[in-house]
Amino acid sequence: MTALAPTTAADTRHPSAPPRLTRWLLRLHRPALYVWAGLVIVLSAALLWLGGPLTDAAGAAWEQYNACGEAPTCVYDQPSIIRYKDVYSVTTFAVLIAPFLVAAWAGATLTSRELETGTAQLTWTQSVSPVRWLTVRLAAPAALVAAGTGLLVALHHLAWSAGEGRIRTAKSWSDFPTFYAGGIVTVALALLGLVVGVLVGLLWHRSLPALATSVAATAGAFTLVNLALPHLWPSVTRVTTRTQGAPSGGGLTVEQGILTSTGARLPDPYCGGDVFPDCRATYDGLDAVGYYHDYHPLSHYWPLQLTATALTLAIGALLVFAAFRVLRSRTGGAPRRGRTTAV
Known part of the structure; x- marks a missing residue:
């Protein structure tokens, strides 16, 4: 009868521990x-x-x-x-x-x-x-x-x-x-x-x-x-008339321009306001009645x-x-x- 060979520590294979990544x-x-x-x-x-x-x-x-x-x-x-x-x-x-x-x-x-x-x-x-x-x-x-x-x-x-x-x-x-x-x-x-x-x-x-x-x-x-x-957050809108001029104030601007009599929004030509005859004619031709400014205040x-x-x-x-x-x-x-x- 053949004797079984003893198992040595060297023959026992243990998987190495995972490295500390x-x-x-x-x-x-x-x-x-x-x-x-x-x-x-x-x-x-x-x-x-x-x-x-x-x-x-x-x-x-x-x-x-x-x-x-x-x-x-x-x-x-x-x-x-x-x-x-x-x-x-x-x-x-x-x-x-x-x-x-x-x-x-x-x-x-x-x-x-x-x-x-x-x-x-x-x-x-x-x-x-x-x-x-x-x-x-x-x-x-x-x-x-x-x-x-x-x-x-x-x-x-x-x-x-x-x-x-x-x-x-x-x-x-x-x-x-x-x-x-x-x-x-x-x-x-x-x-x-x-x-x-x-x-x-x-x-x-x-x-x-x-x-x-x-x-x-x-x-x-x-x-x-x-x-x-x-x-990403609802903005605040400020509206002014042509006589008041474009709205001023600090904050993060979203959009600004002019308002027509129908409520439509158009880009502001920035010609200088109604004090100048040519600019007044430009605003009249655009049917502008005021200005709008969408912005974010400090709050x-x-x-x-x-x-x-x-x-x-x-x-x-x-x-x-x-x-x-x-x-x-x-x-x-x-x-x-x-x-x-x-x-």
Whole structure:
């Protein structure tokens, strides 16, 4: 009778534990993590400086200027006003480019680089499914992007609020850069840039084309959201007669023009009003009886921010679904087992 050979520990094969993907992801993209952290820290310090000492100095300079009255000569701290304006412009621009920086990085390295070099395919042989691999590459960076961008837009909004009523040259809430740099919609746009980069990387498998495509696609999405923004919440209409002139006032303009006697809306020729005979004849020929102005007042700030954010996140959710569909169509979504080959 043949005796059975004892089973040794060496003969027993145990599948290796799945690697800790989040830790590996952070180590793999450590340079980008350092750059992002440095950018957030430096820009946060600049925004705190803007909303604190710079605003105080510029506000005091405007008080000096206002106290001059009709005096022929006026001594005031003009450099502080100029410094505030310059720092505000630079920090606002820096916050606005955050979604594009995220899109460029995500498109160039987050998925395309690993697919291009074969690192992703090697990971899928280590009991890690492609779906889990992609989930980690979306979730971990999304948390960091949301935290960093959220901090920046909050500090920008506080810095802008600190100068309201104190600085005569301060931007209005409806100013395009101010509205986005200090609003939560920019956080959603940064997350959208991340998703766009991931999806483009899955499609291209090449870093440089994916980088360019991601930035262009994010710019297109930004433009789409901005075009839809004025129509995401019911606007307020102000009507005036021809003798009163065109309506004035601040806010985010949706549409404006002239009204005819039948209530029809026509574009305003902007010829100067009834004080000029030629202009009066032009308005008479158009049967104009007054003006209209559809706009959003300050009270619509948060409704517009929230609806624009919801639209942006909805687009991002669709792109996340598309990214998983693309991955599943190419890999089947299951971990690849078997002998590991060099890539």
